[in-house]
Amino acid sequence: MSRIAADIKYFGIGYLRSKTGAFFAFFFPILLILLFGAIFTATPTKLNLPVQNLDDGPYSQALISILNGTGLVNVQEVPANEDIATYIQNHSLAMALLIPQDFTKDIIARQSGNGTGLVNLTLYGDPSQSTFGTANAAVNAAVTVLNFNLTSTSPLVSYGLKSPGTKPFSYIDFFVPGVVGITVMTNSLYSMTSICASYKSRGYFKLLATTKIKKYEWLVSKFVFYSLLLYASLFVTFAIGKAAFNIEATLTPLSLLLIPAGAFLFVSLGMLLGVVIKDPESGAAISNVIGFPMMFLSGSFWPIDSMPMYMQAIARAMPLTYFNEGLRDTMVYGNTGGSMLNLSVVVLIGIVFFVLASKLMSWKE
């Protein structure tokens, strides 16, 4: 026990004195929370929608008025004498709306039964741009309202938005468990892989083998240290998320159980990788090959359901997925059963990695 305590204490001192260790434990998750929080929780600003109105009638004016009233866009006038395609190109616009000549006249003709077909507007733009979706929604809504007004009818069906939990959750609440997941993985996996590689190349494992500490005691010491470190990291990250963005996700007892379980899993995986790694350089490469895809595909930043099916299958093979989902289940959705199931998966995979690492890792020859 005293050997484990000594190893935790002095390994911890050394780790926290290293700039990399402190960065990944504290600054990295704080940075992620602040950046993503600032991006996704800020009140959305109105989008500027350039509109070229070639019509001089009241209905085009009514449409512009409705567009401005959606709260999504600010209509900006494009001079009528410009060619709209050239104008879009010259001004690098993501979108622009063209109201054609005789828009009002054609609507009146349709109302009086003299016209045929629909009176068309044209929305120019690049659908791959995220802002195009907003513009499209605004134009769609304005056209619908104008149609109701012109036909003197009113909508019968509507819908409202509601969070699945008891509290209204936002993206930042979804994101916090993801940040915790990334922090647990990077600190445990990356640093254990690098530690194993550096201990091998510097002969520390041989040196340790000549002392009284046992291999399993050293492994336990690392698990305990990373659990404590990640608790500290979690509390700091959570406090900042709460203070800066008033996050609604909560720290539940299950989430506190998941932290050491995650540390156990990724410390064991790091040690297992350390078995095959010969030097620090290949250690960094291998941990990146494993960790980098896991960071992006395990639902840390966006829901797994939004990914293509084959990517979802890959995500299901990644242990971080179960850790993230376990945290999200308990911290956001209050789904204790789901969280327990994910916790069990995390512990089970951790045990497999730990046993393999203990068996395969040799401090000696």
Add this chain to the structure above:
Amino acid sequence: MPNVLIDVQGLSKHYPPNVKAVDDITFQIKAGRIFSMLGPNGAGKTTTVEILEGLRNPTSGKATIFDVDVTRDYSKLRDKVGILPQNFEPFDNLKPNEAVQYWAGLYDMKATASRVNSLLAQVGLSERKSVISRKLSGGEKRKLGIALSLINEPEVLFLDEPTTGLDPKARRDLWKLIEEIRAKGTTVFLTTHYLDEAEKLADDVAIMNKGKIVARGSPQELITKYGKMTVIVITGAGEEALKEIKRRGIEATVENGDVLVPVKDPVEMRVIFQKISGIELKAKDIYTRRQSLEDVFLNLVGAKMDEGVLSP
């Protein structure tokens, strides 16, 4: 304490397909002495030491320390053995006093402040005890390594090339420290490829080459047995002088323009000088040089050794 402390019998370590890192070596080391295993890189020194430290299993043979089989029962020796591995680097972000406390913890020992201070004072690191280890000089890092190896007050200390890569002053400092450790009764097993180091420190030397021990004895015994005792050096005399000297029946060689005349028996010295004095030499200087382990090594291995690398 038994007189023979380390006993190695027919020890071999082979690696596939056909590498004999250690090839059937036998030696014994008595307590309280500095034993030096001397040899070039790849001679098998570290492999031998690591077998004795319980870090490698031999292919065949047996090694015991205090009659304990190192392959089977090394755990019984942990309290008695201290180890400084080759190319020791301390933990970068710990200070020397923290490193000593850490190491004490790994030996189930309580390192009091006075024990830590006294250990660091012994190795000459008192004033650097609160400096982050990565900022220590090469010599200071090795001293810290020796402090760690002494934490359990070992009766046997293995030092695997402790001065490799250090500057001359740091080497001399470590030599002094090693002599002090021996003076306290600790048996020191020192591997080195520095001939002057072995000659200066060791009571007992084993010269190792290609996995075998090629000579064994005290530095003086080795010089007597394998050296040519004394050499008369006629500096800058060149090939012409060599011809003249040889014409008078004196064995001699030329090395870098200097004529070297080996004197196997001190009695011959006077006769040789008389013969040489009759020659008109264009020499810068004439002096006698006692042969060293370097010459012994050259005679035995047939090559010189520089920083552990053999050269013809």
